[in-house]
């Protein structure tokens with residue numbers, strides 16, 4: 001064999017090798033490039049494009065009735081209940097149905113935890129409690145005139161408010177402090193003229209609820225636009241596709257009831273009892289062949305339309321992404337941030353600083369972005385936009401701190417503790433807004449107390465800014481024991497994030513979790529490649545490799561050294 | 569030793585030890601094709617894939633950050649599938665051609681080979697083993713390759729396939745614990761694999777010259793001792809396996 005032959009051989013081998021490299025590189029790279037787009041190309045859910053300006057709901061309106069042509073709706077309505085009476089003359093069962101709903105009762109019996117929940121009972125980390133502040137809070141009740149939480153809502157059928165859900169919102173708006181009634185004569189609220197409702201137009205404009213109907217209450221939870229949820233605010237009235245693919249006019253153009261699609265005036269999807277890992281099962285718990293076969297009034301979930309293998313195509317990428325659906329909720333990747341629509345959400349609320357006055361008068365401050373930062377009525381706030389969620393295991397169950405539970409004040413008190421862990425097969429990793437609050441408890445019994453905030457009486461905090469009286473009045477109203485001493489403690493509250501679904505190309509990227517210090521840094525009980533060190537095997541492994549290289553190096557040195565010796 | 573390129577001969581080991589000092593006078597050294605075309609293809613494509621797998625694997629493990637995570641996953645998965653196919657073919661090949669015999673452990677001479685690499689090689693002693701047609705590998709080599717084939721390899725592909733098919737067993741009880749275990753075994757085997765590769769690559773430099781063994785694996789030809797019977801047989805039956813006498 002000559003030198004030439006040897007080099008020719010080498011050259012040939014090199015050509016072969018480079019061809020192999022190229023081939024491998026091509027197959028590996030073309031995969032992801034083609035695959036990624038394929039994986040997201042076509043969700044199973046098909047939403048036909050809107051043909052009318054109305055949003056898509058769970059049930060398509062038949063549009064066989066034009067309410068403006070009904071004689072009974074052409075009266076000179078003087079009040080909301082008058083309109084309801086007219087509605088009920090045809091929709092004979094509607095009031096009974098509404099009376100059976102959480103929108104009416106504000107009551108939720110959680111069978112799994114045995115807790116009685118609902119706005120009527122819960123003390124939360126925002127305005128605290130409805131009780132003793134009714135006329136203000138019940139401006140968001142689906143009825144008229146509920147002025148006492150200690151009693152059931154008014155029983156008269158015409159106390160149901162049809163218009164708030166069904167009328168065009170340009171004609172109808174509930175006044176903020178009249179227990180759910182609108183105004184038909186000009187009137188100020190907080191020094192500014194409030195919208196006067198036009199009941200005749202409103203009655204004739206009815207349709208299936210549009211987003212701004214639901215939003216009239218749900219956007220403003222916690223006392224202002226976007227305050228409470230973070231993923232539900234008025235930006236969802238006309239969202240861009242980047243903000244919400246389902247609700248955008250050029251996206252799904254869906255109304256809330258497209259997903260919260262119930263019937264008989266009852267909608268699925270209450271936060272009080274969630275399904276964190278939806279299963280295609282029937283009522284007896286037997287597995288169904290597909291999610292499409294779930295009952296209509298089952299929990300609204302992504303899987304209802306997209307199934308638990310939502311990433312389409314037989315590509316490796318789709319398979320890899322679908323492998324996540326047993327541990328990671330869809331929302332975790334597909335809602336990268338909440339409060340993305342230009343409306344800030346309240347992240348912190350410190351009631352303990354409320355009541356400061358300037359020249360004897362309450363005042364309000366704003367931060368440098370124009371968001372409220374202080375209000376004498378409510379204390380200090382932090383508002384934020386474009387917030388990355390906090391993540392946690394969650395099985396759909398919350399356990400609330402009720403007014404009967406003493407709390408441990410050595411650490412922040414979680415008002416609605418999350419159920420679920422890595423070993424819970426009904427749990428997945430979910431995104432949340434974690435609310436930070438300072439609110440009052442009884443300093444002796446260590447139980448949450450009721451704050452009497454709103455009212456014309458001098459005990460109401462928003463009248464006289466006197467905490468001792470306001471709390472005492474709240475406790476007395478509910479007939480609760482009270483030591484007379486209160487203190488402010490740190491509380492936390494979890495708010496699951498599930499709206500504001502971004503387009504697939506804006507979803508959270510792999511590295512944002514599969515890396516050290518990423519989004520899922522604190523999540524326990526699951527091995528996440530790229531995030532987790534395996535300390536033992538890593539130390540042994542790197543050690544072994546370093547020792548091997550060292551050994552080889554020493555061996556080489558000896559070989560070279562002794563060869564030199566031998567050559568001498 | 570005419571076939572040593574002059575450029576490398578100066579860096580090669582001294583001629584003080586030479587495998588040409590034949591022990592048995594009746595055997596002759598001839599350049600014989602000891603690695604068939606398939607064997608060489610297997611060897612080099614496997615080498616390439618293992619390099620790709622090691623880099624992409626430790627990239628997605630979080631040790632390296634050469635490429636973004638999803639690309640590392642894709643490269644790793646495709647390369648793994650290629651390697652699995654290659655190993656499947658090779659297993660088939662090994663058994664149909666009877667080549668598997670070369671990998672059977674042989675204790676005879678193991679200690680001598682270990683002693684040689686421990687200090688014989690440094691003192692300039694001759695290699696205690698010479699390649700033959702019937703046995704292409706020395707005792708230590710067999711043991712190392714056997715370890716590769718029955719421990720490191722299977723640990724990697726078994727855990728790798730389990731990793732790949734997570735979607736099929738994700739609903740099992742304790743699937744999260746099993747998943748950690750799978751990742752643990754796979755990573756441990758990957759470390760073992762890299763250790764093997766480091767030693768293996770180093771060993772290739774211990775031939776007559778630094779690149780001698782590598783060149784053999786490229787060309788397939790090696791000068792080995794043939795008995796007159798073997799030589800006659802090959803000349804008669806498989807002349808393409810022998811290089812013409814220079």
Ligand code: HEM
Nearest residue numbers: 529621622625626629641648725728729731732751758761
């Ligand atoms: C038959 C061959 C192999 C198969 C089927 C295989 C399969 C896999 C799979 C599916 C993953 C997980 C990727 C993901 O997160 O989606 C993985 C990770 C990994 N692989 Fe392989 N692999 C093979 C060979 C190798 C080899 C030869 C090495 C290194 C020398 C290696 C090193 C690694 C490492 C370090 C990880 C990361 C482990 C972790 O952090 O969890 N693999 N492999």
